[in-house]
Amino acid sequence: MRLPVVLTLLATLCAAGSALAADTVKAPSAAQTAQRQKMTDCNSQATTQSLKGEDRKKFMSNCLKAESNATEKLSPQQEKMKTCNADAAKKELKGDARKTFMSTCLKKAS
Structure with missing residues (x-):
C-alpha cells in the first residue's frame, strides 16, 4: 500500500522539478542567435555544394571566419x-x- 503512494509522490516531485527547471532557462543572447544563424547559413551552403569530410570542415571554418569578420564592427x-x-x-x-x-x-x- 505504501509503494503506490511513494511512487505517486516521487512522480509529482519530478514533475515539479522539471517545471521549475524549465522556468530558469535563459533565452539566447543576440550573439548566440547570430552565431546560430551563421552556422545554419554556412551549413546550408556546404550542403548545397555537396561537401563532405575535410573539404566540409575547411569550408565551414572559412565561412564562419569570413562572416564573423564582415559583421563584426x-x-x-x-x-x-x-x-x-x-x-x-x-x-x-x-x-x-x-x-x-x-x-x-x-x-x-x-
Whole structure:
C-alpha cells in the first residue's frame, strides 16, 4: 500500500522539478542567435555544394571566419580599449600599474 503512494509522490516531485527547471532557462543572447544563424547559413551552403569530410570542415571554418569578420564592427570605445590594451602590453604593465594606465588611457579618449 505504501509503494503506490511513494511512487505517486516521487512522480509529482519530478514533475515539479522539471517545471521549475524549465522556468530558469535563459533565452539566447543576440550573439548566440547570430552565431546560430551563421552556422545554419554556412551549413546550408556546404550542403548545397555537396561537401563532405575535410573539404566540409575547411569550408565551414572559412565561412564562419569570413562572416564573423564582415559583421563584426568595433565601436569607438572598443577601438580605444583595443589601442590602450595594446599599449599596456607593449609596456609590459601588470596588476595595479596596468589598471592605472588603462584608466588614464581610456579617460583621455573622452
